[in-house]
C-alpha cells in the first residue's frame with residue numbers, strides 16, 4: 001500500500017537539509033510575549049516586529065480591547081452556531097453596519113475569515129458556464145475559491161492590462177464574467193493599475209471583485225483601499241477584505257452595492273456551513289473599523305515610514321520588490337532559500353522579525369524577506385531596523 005505522505009518527501013528533504021545546518025526553523029517561531037503592536041519577546045529576546053499585518057497597529061488599542069472584554073462578559077465566549085441559525089448576534093449586525101459605513105456601501109457580509117470570504121463569494125457568484133478572469137499572482141484563497149466553484153478559470157499576466165483585455169475578448173458572447181484583482185499584492189507589495197483594469201473589465205461587460213486585504217485602513221483618503229485611491233470604487237462590484245490585517249483581529253467580509261446581494265447569505269456555503277465569529281471578535285472588529293475611519297494621521301505616519309524604510313534598504317544595496325514604495329509591504333529579494341534563511345536568522349539574532357517567504361507562495365519562485373510596517377513603528381525604530389539590516393546583510397554577505 002502506498003504511503004499517502006510520499007508526495008511530501010521532497011519538501012521534508014528540503015526542510016531537513018536546511019535545519020541540519022543548525023538554522024532556527026523560520027516557520028516555527030514562537031512569540032513568547034507580545035508587548036505592543038511592534039515589539040515581542042522571541043527566544044527570550046526583545047524583538048522588533050516587521051513581519052506582521054498589523055498595519056494600523058489596532059491590536060492594543062484601548063477602545064478595541066475594552067469592546068472585546070465587554071462583549072465577552074455580556075455574550076459569552078462563542079456563538080456555537082452558523083450565521084443563518086443561532087450565530088447572528090447584535091454584534092455581528094453592528095459589525096456589518098460599521099463596514100457599510102466605512103465603505104459607504106449598501107451591503108456587508110461578515111465571514112469567519114478572509115480566506116472563507118474569498119472561498120464563499122467566488123465559488124457562489126461564478127457558476128458553471130461563467131468565466132473568472134484573474135491575475136496569475138492572486139492569493140491562495142482566490143485560487144481556492146475558484147477551485148471550489150465550477151466556473152472556467154482564465155489567468156492573465158500579473159498587472160498586465162492588455163493581457164486582461166485580450167482574455168476578456170476571447171470569452172464567448174453572453175457568458176457571465178467575473179474579473180478578480182487585488183489592490184495590493186502581498187508578496188512584492190506592488191499595487192494593481194486598478195483604474196485601467198476596472199475600465200477594461202467594465203467595457204467588456206464583466207463584474208469586478210477586488211480583494212483589498214493589504215490596503216484597507218491604509219490606502220485611500222478614508223482607508224477604503226486602492227479602488228478609493230484611484231477614484232473608481234463605485235465601479236467595483238464586490239470588495240473583499242479581512243479583519244486579520246489593519247483591523248487587528250480575525251474575520252473576513254464582502255461589501256457591495258449589488259441590489260440582490262443579500263441572497264448570498266442563503267446560498268454561500270462557506271458562510272452557511274461554519275460557526276460565526278465569537279462576540280468578542282466582532283465587537284473588537286466593529287470598534288476598530290469605526291476608529292479606522294478617523295485614521296488619517298496614522299495613515300500619513302505609516303506612509304512616511306514606508307518611504308523611509310524603502311529608501312534606506314535601497315541605499316544599503318538590497319534589491320527590493322518595487323522600485324518605489326507602493327504600500328506598507330517592502331519585499332527584499334534574496335538570491336536563494338539558503339541565503340534568505342541565513343539572512344532571516346541573522347536579523348532575528350539582531351532582534352528583528354521579518355517574514356521569510358518562499359515558493360510556491362511567491363511569484364517567480366523568489367525567496368523574499370517581507371517587511372511590513374505598522375503605523376505604531378516610530379521613526380527611531382525604522383532607524384534601528386535599517387541598522388539591523390546593514391549588520392545582518394554584511395554578516396551574511398548579502399550586501400558589501
Ligand SMILES: Cc1ncc(COP(=O)(O)O)c(C=O)c1O
Pocket residue numbers: 113114115116118139141182186211213214242243244250251252
Ligand atoms: C490578499 C489576501 N486575501 C485574503 C487573505 C485571507 O485573509 P484571512 O487571514 O482573514 O483569512 C489574505 C491573507 O493572507 C490575503 O493576503
